[in-house]
Amino acid sequence: xxxxxxxxxxxxxxxxxxxxxxxxxxxxxxxxxxxxxxxxxxxxxxxxxxxxxxxxxxxxxxxxxxxxxxxxxxxxxxxxxxxxxxxxxxxxxxxxxxxxxxxxxxxxxxxxxxxxxxxxxxxxxxxxxxxxxxxxxxxxxxxxxxxxxxxxxxxxxxxxxxxxxxxxxxxxxxxxxxxxxxxxxxxxxxxxxxxxxxxxxxxxxxxxxxxxxxxxxxxxxxxxxxxxxxxxxxxxxxxxxxxxxxxxxxxxxxxxxxxxxxxxxxxxxxxxxxxxxxxxxxxxxxxxxxxxxxxxxxxxxxxxxxxxxxxxxxxxxxxxxxxxxxxxxxxxxxxxxxxxxxxxxxxxxxxxxxxxxxxxxxxxxxxxxxxxxxxxxxxxxxxxxxxxxxxxxxxxxxxxxxxxxxxxxxxxxxxxxxxxxxxxxxxxxxxxxxxxxxxxxxxxxxxxxxxxxxxxxxxxxxxxxxxxxxxxxxxxxxxxxxxxxxxxxxxxxxxxxxxxxxxxxxxxxxxxxxxxxxxxxxxxxxxxxxxxxxxxxxxxxxxxxxxxxxxxxxxxxxxxxxxxxxxxxxxxxxxxxxxxxxxxxxxxxxxxxxxxxxxxxxxxxxxxxxxxxxxxxxxxxxxxxxxxxxxxxxxxxxxxxxxxxxxxxxxxxxxxxxxxxxxxxxxxxxxxxxxxxxxx
Numbered sequence: 001x002x003x004x005x006x007x008x009x010x011x012x013x014x015x016x017x018x019x020x021x022x023x024x025x026x027x028x029x030x031x032x033x034x035x036x037x038x039x040x041x042x043x044x045x046x047x048x049x050x051x052x053x054x055x056x057x058x059x060x061x062x063x064x065x066x067x068x069x070x071x072x073x074x075x076x077x078x079x080x081x082x083x084x085x086x087x088x089x090x091x092x093x094x095x096x097x098x099x100x101x102x103x104x105x106x107x108x109x110x111x112x113x114x115x116x117x118x119x120x121x122x123x124x125x126x127x128x129x130x131x132x133x134x135x136x137x138x139x140x141x142x143x144x145x146x147x148x149x150x151x152x153x154x155x156x157x158x159x160x161x162x163x164x165x166x167x168x169x170x171x172x173x174x175x176x177x178x179x180x181x182x183x184x185x186x187x188x189x190x191x192x193x194x195x196x197x198x199x200x201x202x203x204x205x206x207x208x209x210x211x212x213x214x215x216x217x218x219x220x221x222x223x224x225x226x227x228x229x230x231x232x233x234x235x236x237x238x239x240x241x242x243x244x245x246x247x248x249x250x251x252x253x254x255x256x257x258x259x260x261x262x263x264x265x266x267x268x269x270x271x272x273x274x275x276x277x278x279x280x281x282x283x284x285x286x287x288x289x290x291x292x293x294x295x296x297x298x299x300x301x302x303x304x305x306x307x308x309x310x311x312x313x314x315x316x317x318x319x320x321x322x323x324x325x326x327x328x329x330x331x332x333x334x335x336x337x338x339x340x341x342x343x344x345x346x347x348x349x350x351x352x353x354x355x356x357x358x359x360x361x362x363x364x365x366x367x368x369x370x371x372x373x374x375x376x377x378x379x380x381x382x383x384x385x386x387x388x389x390x391x392x393x394x395x396x397x398x399x400x401x402x403x404x405x406x407x408x409x410x411x412x413x414x415x416x417x418x419x420x421x422x423x424x425x426x427x428x429x430x431x432x433x434x435x436x437x438x439x440x441x442x443x444x445x446x447x448x449x450x451x452x453x454x455x456x457x458x459x460x461x462x463x464x465x466x467x468x469x470x471x472x473x474x475x476x477x478x479x480x481x482x483x484x485x486x487x488x489x490x491x492x493x494x495x496x497x498x499x500x501x502x503x504x505x506x507x508x509x510x511x512x513x514x515x516x517x518x519x520x521x522x523x524x525x526x527x528x529x530x531x532x533x534x535x536x537x538x539x540x541x542x543x544x545x546x547x548x549x550x551x552x553x554x555x556x557x558x559x560x561x562x563x564x565x566x567x568x569x570x571x572x573x574x575x576x577x578x579x580x581x582x583x584x585x586x587x588x589x590x591x592x593x594x595x596x597x598x599x600x601x602x603x604x605x606x607x608x609x610x611x612x613x614x615x616x617x618x619x620x621x622x623x624x625x626x627x628x629x630x631x632x633x634x635x636x637x638x639x640x641x642x643x644x645x646x647x648x649x650x651x652x653x654x655x656x657x658x659x660x661x662x663x664x665x666x667x668x669x670x671x672x673x674x675x676x677x678x679x680x
Contacts, residue, residue: 001158001202001258002214004266005249006043006077006117006140006173007032007222011050014350015230016223017358025058028227031242033064036074040249043263045077045117048104049345055108066109075262076105078113078136081341082348085301087124087288087556087587088312088614089347093319094127094556097344098134115140115263117219120349121173121291122298124587125282126557132166138267140219142291143172149283155208158201158215159270164277171267173219175291177201181218184248185225185241191248202258211273214266217249230354284563284619285570287555287586294576294583295643302585302614304646305352306360309612309639314367315347316608321376335373342370353645406481410490411513413662416440419481422473422498423507424457430514430662433600436542438662439516442632447622452632456538459509459518462636463500464531464581473498473505488512502527502650519657524650531581532650533573535613535637535658537604539595541630548598549631551617555587560594565619565633573616573636580643585614595635600664606637611656613637 009029011021036042044065046054055062068074080086081100084093106112116131118141131139143157160171177197184194198217205213223229225241253260261269281289288298303309322339325331331339351363404420412431418424418441427437442456463471480495493508502525510517520534552562572584586593593604593615606613616636621629637658640648 001205002212002266002269003217003252003258003260004041004043004214004263005218005260006045006216006263007218008079008117008220009044009046009050009054009222010083010350011053012047012083012348012350012359013221013223013229014352014359015354015356017356020227020231021053022057024223024227025054025061027238028222028225029054030058030061030064031226032222033061033068033074035242035246035249036068037064038246039073040246040253040260041073041075041262041265043075043077043115045079047079047083048081048101049348051104051108062108069109069111072262075115075264076109076111076113077140077263078102078105078116080116080119080344082345083119083350084344084347085120085122085298085349086118086127086130087122087298088302088589089315089556089587090319090589091126091130091554091556091558092323093340093343093347094130095134096340097347098130100341100344102134114138115171115267117141117173120301121145121175121219121289122301123281123289124287124555124557125280125561126555126559128163128166128168128557129559130557132168136168138169138171140171140173140216140263141289142175144175145286145289145291146170146172146281148286148289150281152278153208154204155210156276158205158208158213159210159273160214160267160275162275162277164279169267169275170278170281171216171263173216173291177216178218178220179292181245181248182220182224185245194248198252198258210270212269214261214270217260282555282561282563284551284565284568284617285572286584287553287561287563288584295580297576297580297582297584297643298587299582299585299614299638299641300643300645301349301352303612303638303641304643304648306355306645306647307649308352309648311346311351311363311367312612313608313610314371315343316612317376318343318346318367318370318374320609321371321374325374331374339370339374342366346370406483406492408483408490408492408511410511413511413514413516415490415509415511415516417481417492417509418457419478421457422460422476423478423481423492423494423509424474425459425509425516428458428516428660430664432514433662433664437540438543438600438602439537439660440540442538442540447630447632448624449622452620452622456632456634458536458538459507460534460536461500461503461505461520462531462533462536463503463529465501466528466530468530471500473500473507476500489515489517502529514663515659515661517657517659519655521653521655523653527650529640529648529650530642530646531638532640533616533636533638534656535604535606535635537595537602537635537660539633539635541632544595544597544600544633546621546629546631549633550594550596551586551635552594553586553588553615554590554592556589560590560592562594565631567621568619569621570617570619573618573638576643581641582616582638585616585638588615593635595633596663600662603659603661603663604635605659605661607657611639611654613639613656 080097416426427440489512508519
């Protein structure tokens with residue numbers, strides 16, 4: 001059996017202070033070179049930023065590394081310039097990141113890697129094309145998560161596969177294996193237990209039909225050996241980890257049961273036989289694959305962390321400013337290149353997790369300078385509202401009115417609002433899409449399943465506080481509404497504020513021809529939420545045909561990805577455990593989510609320049625007394641969730657809008673990748 005190892009080097013690691021960088025280069029990174037020089041081949045992966053820092057701090061390290069690469073005792077594994085989470089970032093920025101990474105490898109080491117370790121092993125199906133375009137032949141990410149919800153044979157764990165759409169090779173890492181090795185080196189597992197695990201893997205691989213099976217012993221951080229991130233001092237860090245690591249690996253080969261190869265060598269041996277092809281890795285429940293358990297999901301870099309939503313908003317604002325300069329050619333080339341590279345760095349994942357105050361300050365200073373240099377105002381997102389004229393209210397748009405409801409029409413589009421439920425939406429109907437509401441309220445007791453027996457509304461806010469209490473604006477009665485009939489839309493807003501704990505809300509609804517915009521203008525008063533979701537859309541079961549029901553979004557690549565829901569259960573907004581409030585989210589990197597069927601669909605558009613949010617999908621099918629089951633489908637938009645890295649604090653004004661537009665007859669005109677593998 002052929003084993004390989006990859007050590008990820010990242011000096012931007014969230015909880016590592018800059019004063020420890022030199023120690024890490026000399027006593028951690030350097031010790032890995034010792035192991036390679038002693039005859040154990042290693043894959044060594046670096047972000048471009050880390051390689052630049054090493055070259056400045058210790059040029060002799062670069063010399064040693066170059067010698068090892070040239071002699072074939074180590075292999076350079078690619079990353080990107082910064083360790084950014086590609087499925088949460090627009091495709092153009094991901095291209096810049098890959099480009100600057102490759103330029104750095106060529107400049108400092110004079111070589112260009114052919115295999116890349118996916119950043120934080122966060123993969124979406126549309127990323128394969130970007131890596132292939134950048135010149136990579138293979139990428140590495142986690143087998144245990146890639147296999148979720150697939151019936152792939154266990155034998156694939158021990159061989160690469162080929163992505164049918166691009167020809168890119170997927171080489172599997174293994175999150176169980178790398179944690180086993182870490183725990184053994186740290187002394188948390190006995191060596192015999194680790195050897196039992198390895199023997200079991202060998203037994204399964206040898207009993208499979210795979211010729212020249214390969215297995216990833218390690219594909220994770222270098223900085224966890226003879227160092228503990230978050231340590232105050234380094235003088236106690238040397239615990240003999242590297243000596244033990246060397247002995248474990250050397251013992252594995254001397255027993256004659258296995259070979260340790262460079263990743264490219266292991267891949268070459270595996271390719272002597274034909275490799276299986278796959279169309280898709282991602283599924284409706286997991287449109288982005290990560291590593292380890294569900295508690296470690298992509299929301300940690302989206303809307304948890306230390307103000308991740310605010311940071312991502314600023315990154316989108318800088319991206320928008322750069323895009324304007326590109327299209328207008330108003331920016332000197334040197335400045336534009338600097339801004340692109342700075343944005344790539346500021347979108348790095350490590351600003352968003354266990355981040356030190358030093359690095360938070362670094363982010364704020366650099367972001368402020370970049371926004372100023374790009375000519376973007378910090379409050380630029382606040383200009384996204386839909387403004388009406390100053391004409392007096394006209395009530396001709398009101399088609400119905402009762403004590404707790406008010407009904408409005410604009411062209412062939414109608415809306416019913418529940419005044420006693422915080423302006424929640426009872427029905428939103430478009431004549432061109434048929435007689436049934438496309439969005440609205442599912443009443444109490446509609447489903448025979450008691451777990452779904454509540455009222456399910458649209459357009460409201462859900463706030464979960466740190467003491468575990470949930471609040472919504474559904475309990476707020478809105479006695480006074482301002483209704484204005486403009487040329488292109490009807491505007492409805494509450495005249496008196498709606499109050500939630502720590503949060504004041506003004507809600508505006510803009511009803512247009514085939515469209516509805518929901519806008520939230522909020523003021524936070526020392527708000528420390530556990531979860532804050534808004535722009536909630538509930539789809540009545542008759543809205544769309546279950547057989548062809550889908551959602552579609554962009555997850556960091558050029559194409560949007562379409563996922564069909566029939567027969568699935570998707571619970572992205574459900575807690576992963578008592579600490580982590582949700583288990584997944586969509587990347588939604590162009591701010592556009594589509595939900596529909598073969599004949600009609602809704603687009604839900606948000607502007608991350610205004611305020612960053614991510615959609616969470618909940619879908620499940622419900623048994624009924626008929627032969628055709630009903631379904632429950634809901635989309636939440638979150639600006640805050642909690643996990644083990646969250647420390648969110650809101651104070652001041654913030655606004656966010658969702659424009660919902662109905663379409664019918666045909667399908668969206670842009671290319672999509674379907675979860676059944678077809679592209680069209």
